[in-house]
Amino acid sequence: MVIEELYAHRDIIQKVIDTLSADIEAACHTMVAVLKDGKKVLIAGNGGSAADAQHIAAELSGRFLKERKALPGIALTVDTSALTAIANDYGYNHVFSRQVEALAQPGDLFIGISTSGNSQGILNAFEAATKIGCKTLGLSGRDGGKMNAICDLNIIIPSDVTARIQEMHILIGHILCKAVDDAY
Numbered sequence: 105m106v107i108e109e110l111y112a113h114r115d116i117i118q119k120v121i122d123t124l125s126a127d128i129e130a131a132c133h134t135m136v137a138v139l140k141d142g143k144k145v146l147i148a149g150n151g152g153s154a155a156d157a158q159h160i161a162a163e164l165s166g167r168f169l170k171e172r173k174a175l176p177g178i179a180l181t182v183d184t185s186a187l188t189a190i191a192n193d194y195g196y197n198h199v200f201s202r203q204v205e206a207l208a209q210p211g212d213l214f215i216g217i218s219t220s221g222n223s224q225g226i227l228n229a230f231e232a233a234t235k236i237g238c239k240t241l242g243l244s245g246r247d248g249g250k251m252n253a254i255c256d257l258n259i260i261i262p263s264d265v266t267a268r269i270q271e272m273h274i275l276i277g278h279i280l281c282k283a284v285d286d287a288y
């Protein structure tokens with residue numbers, strides 16, 4: 105089992121190298137341009153993807169590989185008072201979109217992470233971010249789901265296995281952070 109899982113991970117990385125390098129490059133350019141423009145990055149996801157959102161945001165406000173200035177990365181998954189109040193008062197599907205409405209400015213980047221591409225809370229957040237004039241980046245999998253229709257760029261990991269998709273999402277998150285490091 106262990107070797108099979110490792111091989112499955114290796115196979116999906118190879119597919120990402122073969123099919124998604126240009127998309128990842130484009131996402132790197134967008135992220136760097138947004139930050140250089142003095143704007144911020146907002147990130148959201150559910151479950152394991154919430155952990156990815158926090159992980160990527162923390163590499164921006166803290167640091168990734170090198171010493172550089174603190175950069176504005178905010179995960180919308182961490183404020184339990186906001187999350188519980190919004191879920192309680194408006195419904196769970198609004199927990200991210202309501203925070204986007206509160207925090208996002210035109211020119212910010214919203215990154216939504218959903219392995220299915222169909223999380224309603226993430227879709228609502230994309231809609232809110234688009235209305236405000238944010239740039240939008242999706243990290244998804246399977247067939248990209250409804251995120252295809254709503255993001256500026258939807259990076260679709262070519263796999264139906266949630267774990268493999270998530271593994272590639274955090275790899276891409278680290279590549280985005282490396283691009284930011286290189287630009288500062």
Ligand SMILES: O=C(CO)[C@@H](O)[C@H](O)[C@H](O)[C@H](O)COP(=O)(O)O
Nearest residue numbers: 150151152153218219220223266267
């Ligand atoms: O981490 C995992 C599975 O590996 C789970 O917590 C997973 O993230 C959750 O089931 C999510 O609710 C899945 O949602 P999504 O990726 O389809 O938007």
Ligand SMILES: [Zn+2]
Nearest residue numbers: 152266267270
């Ligand atoms: Zn997981």
